[in-house]
Amino acid sequence: MVRSLLARGKIPKSFWPEALNWSIHVLNRSPTFYVQNMTPEEAWSGQKPAEDDFKIFGCIAYAHVPNEKKKKLDDKGEKCVFLGISEASKAYKLFNPLTKKIVTNKDVIFDEESTRNWNGQQPTQVIFDSDDEEERQQLLQQQIPTVSIPESPLNDTPTAAETSSTTAESNVVAESRLHRVRKRPAWMQDFERKAMNEDIESIEKNNSWELVELPKGQKSIGVKWVYKTKLNKDGGVDKYKARLVAKGYKQEFRVDYKEVFAPVAKLDTICLVLSMATQNLWSIHQLDVKSEFLHGELEEEVYIEQTPGYVKQGYENQVYRLKKAPYGLKQALRAWYSRIDAYFTEEGFIKCPYEHTIYTKYGVDKKILILCLYVDDLIYTSNNKTMLADFKKSMMKEFDMTDMGLMHYFLGIEVVQSSAGVFISQRKYALEILDKFMLKDCNSVITPSEVGLKLSKSGAGKRVDSTLYKQIVGSLMYLTSTRPDIMHAVNLISRYMENPTEVHLLAAKRIFRYLKGTVDFRIYTKGNSGAIAWSLKKQQIVTLSTTEAEFVAAASSSCQAIWLRRLLEVLHNQQQGPTVIYCDNLSVIKLSKNLVLHGRSKHIDVRYHFLRDLCKDGVIDLVFCKSEDQIANILTKPLKPAVFMKLRSMLGVSWSYFYAFVVMALLS
Structure with missing residues (x-):
């Protein structure tokens, strides 16, 4: 079926993953001998296939261009090629020949009688949306042949390493560009080569491995390159990073690893430290450890394969025995925490017995230094500038670190320090999810949920895509880290992720409409004002009154x-x-x-x-x-606008510039 789809429209063979996806889509919605009187899709989801979803693969499609992306005399649509339906957003998947991008669009007009004249030309470069890229790479990773060129640190020929998409931090977009089958632009190759060389230098600088023969009875673990474009708080590119990652999912318990747990700071703890420092008028600083996992000593005997593109000539059959824990190993985080915990103890720090990521160090005359650890990010504050300077100097001497200066961007959370207090928010992230779910132009509302709103699992209404609904709930759930005012509404819609309907989706969209009007709101804290911890969950018992x-x-x-x-x-x-x-x-x-x-x-x-x-x-x-x-x-409940805004202000969530205006008015 894939060959037929490509042959009919004379579509280049590089689009075979899209043809395969469309074939699967059609077959799942076609009658089959094994499922009587319904299609496999209907048997699985309970919904009959929609006739509008079936279009001729490779036909001409005109995608609507939003007003904000075109000028007055520009065309209202772009001529594209239909390549299927995106499973991530239930929009049409289209190839734009002008930009050579595969995009998604819901507003499309089809001309199924026409096809594009490819003239036998293969597209030299195809750029994919992030949602479709992960889907495509899952198909490619089992088909790409192995090619290794030791002479060059960056192989233009695809390797057999698997690709992945990593979302460990809200400010990082990860792609495995090395393993693409399409040609990359020359300018990107320079960034990749530089980033890869820096990572290899960091590994060798830390004496993280040694080249040995693989002992009999032992097995080696594969590795792969993962690339990251790290963004700053304004959404611009901060730096390009390459990271060599071990395929830890192939490790065996009690063979390659034992314990893996390592503590990380709770958001409640971080907010408490911020509040206390603000109350005492202390500045909060931030340090970032480079290649933090490469500092952790390994207790187990682990071997990994040589790095793609960096295979030692004459030693092709040898492997690396690890001395330090690289990224990807299951015990890497625990090894790093054990290493830095031991260092803090040597330096005279005392670990808090109630929060194992808080350390304190005391000096004469009631001097104190407090630090909080979250993997490789450290925030620290003190009532003495000398202690701050000495700590930073000793840390940068012991570890390869980056001095971030005053704390301003931590775990995707924006932090603004001033004499008036501390403001924390996720404004950039809120704008991102509004754009992601195509609601950046929606009309705003005053409250995140309607008074008297009642949702139920058995409610009437047309069912909606559960995958999209789960993405919406997950995105909003992360935003509650700094927006307790939407906590109840998000908690309410999260109860219906299994079988969401249009009613549930409408309630979720209302939260986005509320965010549109309050995207600049932040939590303000200064000493005894402003929330530092909040929680919402159902009680574990049935109460009778x-x-x-x-x-x-x-x-x-x-x-x-x-x-x-x-x-x-x-x-x-x-x-x-x-x-x-x-x-x-x-x-x-x-x-x-x-x-x-x-x-x-x-x-x-x-x-x-x-x-x-x-x-x-x-x-x-x-x-x-x-x-x-x-x-x-x-x-705990939907409130009327007047009551909601009053309690929101008492909670400390408000437009940050309002507080700045009040402070300036008082000072004047």
Whole structure:
């Protein structure tokens, strides 16, 4: 079928993956002997195939050009070639002969009687959208022949290494360009060659391996190149990186590795350190470790194959025995953490027993230095400039590091430090997902969800693509790291990812419409103002009354409060007096302060009654507040616009420039 599709339109053979995908699409929607009275697609999804989805492969298609991308006299559409339907967005997949790009577009007019005259010419370069590239590479990785040219560090001929698309950080777009079958532009080859050489130099500088014969009974693990275009906070290109990665998925437990766990800092911890530093008017700085995993010592005996494009002449049959843990090994993160943890201990740092990624170092006259570790990113602050300078000097001497200066971009989160306080946001990411889901031009709304909104799993409505719906929910879930005001709405739509309908999708789109109008909003914190931790989840038990539900919630809040108090105690910022928890239920307050057991509360689990002990010991104090002043309500229910905006402001989420204006007005 693939040959027939290519032959009919005289389409170049380089488009065989698209022809294969379209063949699979058609066969899954065609009658078959094994499934009676329905197609395989209908048997799987419960939906009948739509007739509009079937177009002639390779026919002419005119893709609509949005107004913002064309001038007044430009054509309203671009002449393209139909290559199928994108599984990522359910849009049409088209090849644009002018730009030589494969793009997706939902607004298309087809001319199925016409085909493109290729004139026997093969496209010299084809650029793919990120969603389609991963799909294409999965087909290519099993078909590409192996070619190795040791004389050149960058092989123009494709190798047998597998390709991958990596999304470990929200600011990194990863591609395995080395293993493409199409020719790359010359300017990109220079960046790749330079980045690869730098990575090999870093590996050899750290004495990470040695070339040996593979011992009998041992096996070697393959490697591959992964390329990254690292972006800055403005969305521009920061630098191009190449990383040699071991194929850790081929490792065997208790043979090539044992323990793999390593702690990373929680966002709550990072926000707490930011808040405390802001309260004391301390500056927060940032360091980034280059090739951090190459510093971790390996305990196991692991062998890897020689690097594609860097095979040693005369030693083609030998392998590398690893001394350090490269990227991709399952135990790489644990090895790196063990290495840096040992170094901090040698330097006199004390590890926090309640958060193993926080370290403190004390000097004379109440001098203190606090650092927080997240894999290879370190943020640190101190009340003494000398301690800051000495720490940075010692770290850069021990490890190959980059001084990032004042903290401004951390884990995809934008941080702005000023004398007025600290602002954190994910503005760039919010704009990216609005553009990704084609909602950047939508009309904004005041609240993320409608009052009285009720969704159900068995609700009526046409089913929508569950893959797209899951992508939407996942993107919004990550955004809740700095936007607690959308937490409830995102939590609500996340309950229906298995069988979403148009009603659920409409609720999800409303969140994007809310983001469109609040894309510049940030969390503002200065000392005792602004949220540093928030959580929303269903209770694990079935409560029988409002009082019982509020009592269980207060007990859960107390657990978080105790942990934060202990962290502050370690950071020499011990809280004086009890932690206040505001509650809008008088019965809960009375139940927490009085040892009463009556018919409506005697069945409550004993573990929740430790709240009484905390109140008795002066650790927690439940204080009554009116429902309209209960900030937690923004996380539990849809609210009217006036109440929502009031609680959002009390939460610390607002337009950052508003606070700057207030500060300037007060100073003047």
